[in-house]
Amino acid sequence: MASSPKLNAKIPPGELETKWTKFRSTVHLVNPANKRNLEIIVVGSGLAGSSAAASLAEMGYKVKVFCFQDSPRRAHSIAAQGGVNAAKNYQNDGDSVYRLFYDTIKGGDYRAREGNVHRLAEVSGNIIDQCVAQGVPFAREYGGTLSNRSFGGTQVQRTFYAAGQTGQQLLLGAYSALSRQIGMGAVTMLSRHEMMDVVMIDGKARGIIARDLVSGQLERHFGHAVLLCTGGYGNVFYLSTNAMGCNVTAAWKAHKKGAFFGNPCYTQIHPTCIPVSGDHQSKLTLMSESLRNDGRIWVPKKKDDNRKANEIPEEERDYYLERRYPAFGNLVPRDVASRAAKERCDAGYGVGTSKMAVYLDFAANTERYGKIEVSKHNIHNPTKEQIIKLGKEVVKEKYGNLFDMYKQITGEDPYELPMRIYPAVHYTMGGLWVDYNLMTTIPGLYALGEANFSDHGANRLGASALMQGLADGYFVIPYTIGEYLSEEIRTKSIPTDNEAFVKAEADVQERINKLFSIKGTKSVDNFHKRLGRIMWDKCGMARNKEGLTQAISEIQKLREEFWKDVRVTGEANEFNPELEKAHRVADFIELGELMCKDALQRNESCGGHFREEYQTAEGEAKRDDDNFAFVAAWEYKGVSDFELHKEELKFENIKLAQRNYA
Amino acid sequence: MSTTSNMNLTLKVWKQKNKDTKGKFETYNAKGISPDMSFLEMFDVVNEGLISDGKEPIAFDHDCREGICGMCSMYINGRPHGPKQGVTTCQLHMRSFKDGDTIVVEPWRSAAFPVIKDLAVDRSSFDRIMAAGGFVSVNTGNAKDANNILIPKPEADEAFEAAACIGCGACVAACKNSSAMLFVSAKVSQLALLPQGKIEAQQRVWDMVHQMDEEGFGNCTNTGACEAECPKSISLENIARMNREYLISTAISKK
Ligand SMILES: Cc1cc2nc3c(=O)[nH]c(=O)nc-3n(C[C@H](O)[C@H](O)[C@H](O)COP(=O)(O)OP(=O)(O)OC[C@H]3O[C@@H](n4cnc5c(N)ncnc54)[C@H](O)[C@@H]3O)c2cc1C
Ligand code: SF4
Ligand code: FES
Numbered sequence: 001m002a003s004s005p006k007l008n009a010k011i012p013p014g015e016l017e018t019k020w021t022k023f024r025s026t027v028h029l030v031n032p033a034n035k036r037n038l039e040i041i042v043v044g045s046g047l048a049g050s051s052a053a054a055s056l057a058e059m060g061y062k063v064k065v066f067c068f069q070d071s072p073r074r075a076h077s078i079a080a081q082g083g084v085n086a087a088k089n090y091q092n093d094g095d096s097v098y099r100l101f102y103d104t105i106k107g108g109d110y111r112a113r114e115g116n117v118h119r120l121a122e123v124s125g126n127i128i129d130q131c132v133a134q135g136v137p138f139a140r141e142y143g144g145t146l147s148n149r150s151f152g153g154t155q156v157q158r159t160f161y162a163a164g165q166t167g168q169q170l171l172l173g174a175y176s177a178l179s180r181q182i183g184m185g186a187v188t189m190l191s192r193h194e195m196m197d198v199v200m201i202d203g204k205a206r207g208i209i210a211r212d213l214v215s216g217q218l219e220r221h222f223g224h225a226v227l228l229c230t231g232g233y234g235n236v237f238y239l240s241t242n243a244m245g246c247n248v249t250a251a252w253k254a255h256k257k258g259a260f261f262g263n264p265c266y267t268q269i270h271p272t273c274i275p276v277s278g279d280h281q282s283k284l285t286l287m288s289e290s291l292r293n294d295g296r297i298w299v300p301k302k303k304d305d306n307r308k309a310n311e312i313p314e315e316e317r318d319y320y321l322e323r324r325y326p327a328f329g330n331l332v333p334r335d336v337a338s339r340a341a342k343e344r345c346d347a348g349y350g351v352g353t354s355k356m357a358v359y360l361d362f363a364a365n366t367e368r369y370g371k372i373e374v375s376k377h378n379i380h381n382p383t384k385e386q387i388i389k390l391g392k393e394v395v396k397e398k399y400g401n402l403f404d405m406y407k408q409i410t411g412e413d414p415y416e417l418p419m420r421i422y423p424a425v426h427y428t429m430g431g432l433w434v435d436y437n438l439m440t441t442i443p444g445l446y447a448l449g450e451a452n453f454s455d456h457g458a459n460r461l462g463a464s465a466l467m468q469g470l471a472d473g474y475f476v477i478p479y480t481i482g483e484y485l486s487e488e489i490r491t492k493s494i495p496t497d498n499e500a501f502v503k504a505e506a507d508v509q510e511r512i513n514k515l516f517s518i519k520g521t522k523s524v525d526n527f528h529k530r531l532g533r534i535m536w537d538k539c540g541m542a543r544n545k546e547g548l549t550q551a552i553s554e555i556q557k558l559r560e561e562f563w564k565d566v567r568v569t570g571e572a573n574e575f576n577p578e579l580e581k582a583h584r585v586a587d588f589i590e591l592g593e594l595m596c597k598d599a600l601q602r603n604e605s606c607g608g609h610f611r612e613e614y615q616t617a618e619g620e621a622k623r624d625d626d627n628f629a630f631v632a633a634w635e636y637k638g639v640s641d642f643e644l645h646k647e648e649l650k651f652e653n654i655k656l657a658q659r660n661y662a
Numbered sequence: 663m664s665t666t667s668n669m670n671l672t673l674k675v676w677k678q679k680n681k682d683t684k685g686k687f688e689t690y691n692a693k694g695i696s697p698d699m700s701f702l703e704m705f706d707v708v709n710e711g712l713i714s715d716g717k718e719p720i721a722f723d724h725d726c727r728e729g730i731c732g733m734c735s736m737y738i739n740g741r742p743h744g745p746k747q748g749v750t751t752c753q754l755h756m757r758s759f760k761d762g763d764t765i766v767v768e769p770w771r772s773a774a775f776p777v778i779k780d781l782a783v784d785r786s787s788f789d790r791i792m793a794a795g796g797f798v799s800v801n802t803g804n805a806k807d808a809n810n811i812l813i814p815k816p817e818a819d820e821a822f823e824a825a826a827c828i829g830c831g832a833c834v835a836a837c838k839n840s841s842a843m844l845f846v847s848a849k850v851s852q853l854a855l856l857p858q859g860k861i862e863a864q865q866r867v868w869d870m871v872h873q874m875d876e877e878g879f880g881n882c883t884n885t886g887a888c889e890a891e892c893p894k895s896i897s898l899e900n901i902a903r904m905n906r907e908y909l910i911s912t913a914i915s916k917k
Binding site (some may be wrong): 088130133137140243285474475567574 | 679680696698699700702703706707710712713714716717718719721723724725726727728729730731732733748749753755757778779782784785786788789792793794795796797798799800801802803804805806807808809811812813814815818821822825826828829852853856858859
């Protein structure tokens with residue numbers, strides 16, 4: 001298989017270990033005087049956007065940042081709980097850049113680029129240094145050094161964390177760096193602004209059309225380059241662990257203007273989330289993967305066992321992950337853990353009233369911690385109660401905020417009863433296709449963080465998204481953007497009365513008018529929920545040809561119905577959340593169709609993409625490396641019309657093998 | 663799954679078209695509300711009903727719906743984030759209410775937080791305070807190996823607790839003077855407690871306090887309402903620490 005001529009990944013030649021260093025040392029630079037005249041638009045203020053904007057402004061570029069929330073600090077990176085990976089080997093447990101690289105490629109089921117992933121592993125350590133220098137309060141040991149924990153898919157402890165609020169602390173660090181540049185006037189911040197389209201001039205991205213969400217006015221903004229750091233599209237499923245506002249709009253608009261969409265069907269379903277409780281549910285809440293360090297997952301050995309968890313004796317419990325995967329046990333990668341939970345529930349062993357849940361039980365480790373504490377405190381002949389009490393204190397220090405969250409939502413106390421959990425949509429490995437420089441197929445248009453198709457292949461390992469977002473923003477884009485901008489120093493700032501801006505704004509206005517003119521009978525949420533149902537049932541944890549084919553025609557019908565029958569209340573020139581949702585859902589519907597087409601095309605199972613027709617006798621994902629070791633990059637041709645281009649994945653350093661966690 | 667039966671409630675909600683018009687309370691009925699719903703999911707149900715009746719839904723701010731982004735901001739029955747301690751509005755569940763209750767919902771009220779529409783307010787003053795000094799001045803690439811900075815665990819833990827602030831503004835809404843001291847002191851404390859932040863501690867507190875005053879937040883008269891209503895239990899001790907830091911910075915600037 002050869003790569004499509006339309007896709008040049010631009011991976012530097014040479015040895016894997018020196019590609020990035022050589023690239024960095026030879027990439028074109030822009031001199032400080034020229035940087036002051038170059039304007040960069042950054043859409044998104046999450047880890048990727050804030051870190052990129054702050055770093056680029058520090059270097060001297062003129063930067064404008066956009067986000068749809070009321071403050072850059074509220075980007076959904078804030079919600080990340082468990083941690084961030086880095087190959088520091090502080091625990092002296094055999095970690096290294098190579099091991100992180102290897103784990104990531106393997107965890108991604110051999111569907112990511114070697115060159116990119118190695119670079120990610122190389123810069124991972126710098127991220128921790130940078131964050132600590134900013135004052136990010138990571139967890140520490142008594143000796144004052146940084147603490148680590150383990151995450152799924154690895155056998156070393158390389159995850160840095162700040163209780164269950166790692167994303168919050170990392171984002172507040174990046175936000176503080178961004179705030180500093182705002183204060184110095186190097187960054188112009190436009191909160192409550194939504195990007196509505198990319199503006200193209202002579203085949204290059206030259207700006208955006210944004211809507212001021214307070215006044216409703218459309219605005220034109222010029223940039224020599226545009227960076228999309230707009231996060232993932234998990235909300236296409238309606239119910240997910242994403243925030244309510246997470247959307248695909250920016251990426252989708254870019255896609256329609258010529259940016260190819262990479263691996264849209266690769267979705268991560270996270271194994272440990274609080275189960276759905278009713279029809280009113282608006283979002284799902286994650287219980288961090290870090291809990292799998294200390295929680296054991298089980299279901300009753302008997303079908304339809306209606307006893308309470310604590311009435312089921314030890315020998316009647318099936319710790320199915322430990323049983324099926326003794327080497328990794330409860331710490332298998334997410335896709336494996338999720339499918340195993342679904343398998344048990346589908347087979348009738350689920351727990352709780354809905355029977356669509358499994359237990360995550362902390363009792364054994366609470367007792368183990370209690371025993372350690374007892375001997376630390378020199379308590380002789382402790383009672384069981386004493387042990388449990390001390391154990392609970394340890395558990396509380398590690399996961400207190402997660403336990404509180406669980407209790408608030410379910411009304412049950414996880415210190416006393418095991419948690420009930422079930423898989424939920426969490427992360428999207430797919431996204432805009434980018435080359436090694438993070439540039440999309442549109443010159444001058446970049447994608448960073450979860451918005452790009454990224455380094456995670458078909459499945460992302462826990463604690464690696466924060467790492468990737470910050471790597472892209474702090475340590476990759478500041479170098480790679482020079483390659484493009486060094487050629488742009490003669491381009492003067494283009495006035496926004498240029499016809500391309502006028503036309504792009506008129507198109508956005510027309511769509512707004514159209515949405516209001518329909519005056520239909522159904523709310524935007526009604527369409528969103530129905531789309532979500534189709535996606536979850538037919539393009540979720542398990543997929544097959546028949547279901548996907550049906551889903552495609554159902555989604556096409558839903559799109560037609562949307563444009564005939566949606567009801568958007570209020571006016572265009574005011575703060576109007578319904579209008580915002582309408583734009584986003586319209587784009588999700590189109591994306592949903594592409595995701596199903598991509599899943600249908602990929603006649604293999606890999607990572608989070610599980611096609612029921614392609615599995616081993618043990619029910620594991622069965623890849624087809626001869627025919628599918630490629631990145632699927634889709635070109636937009638028109639309504640329901642997408643063309644597939646393939647980028648061949650070459651593995652020169654790692655031998656392809658079936659993933660084995662047993 | 664819910665085992666308890668559903669409730670019917672009366673809502674009195676502040677409606678205001680924009681910052682330049684006057685607002686007033688409107689009454690809505692919320693029917694068939696499950697105790698398992700969150701407060702915002704209850705609003706979703708009410709809004710869905712309004713839309714299907716061809717009426718305008720109630721505008722409110724929200725995003726993560728798990729108590730971490732700090733976006734949701736409702737003043738419920740006279741308390742920011744409602745009757746439960748230690749939670750945000752999105753984490754408040756309808757189990758905290760009874761069938762037949764009347765619930766009064768208002769936006770945060772403070773001159774420094776103008777109303778945008780209905781329950782949504784403009785909190786950009788917080789961002790400007792942060793831009794005035796809420797950071798460590800370190801450029802990307804300047805850092806040395808992370809474990810070269812050793813930090814005693816108690817101090818690290820204390821800094822972490824102060825850093826838990828989500829910037830929601832409930833402290834301001836709770837305060838009769840609309841003081842932002844709890845918010846500002848949380849950031850000042852976090853950074854002053856860490857060796858990385860100590861170097862600029864005096865300049866930082868000076869700049870942030872001056873910006874705070876400029877934004878029109880009121881003075882702190884130690885009523886403690888902020889701490890009681892803060893969803894992240896940010897401690898008043900941070901205010902005391904900030905006052906000490908500020909005194910030192912005034913002394914220095916007088917020299
Ligand atoms: C609950 C949860 C827990 C997680 N835990 C972990 C973890 O422990 N470890 C880990 O590594 N990863 C974790 N992840 C994944 C990780 O948090 C995300 O992948 C990552 O933070 C995404 O960062 P980002 O900068 O790409 O996007 P985001 O943080 O989502 O930021 C997107 C930005 O784009 C803006 N935006 C979007 N669309 C538009 C538009 N049209 N116009 C203007 N602005 C727009 C938004 O305002 C926002 O500022 C978790 C994810 C979730 C949901
Ligand atoms: S101090 Fe508490 S109430 Fe005030 S903004 Fe921070 S989290 Fe909200
Ligand atoms: S919506 Fe994020 S804290 Fe409530």
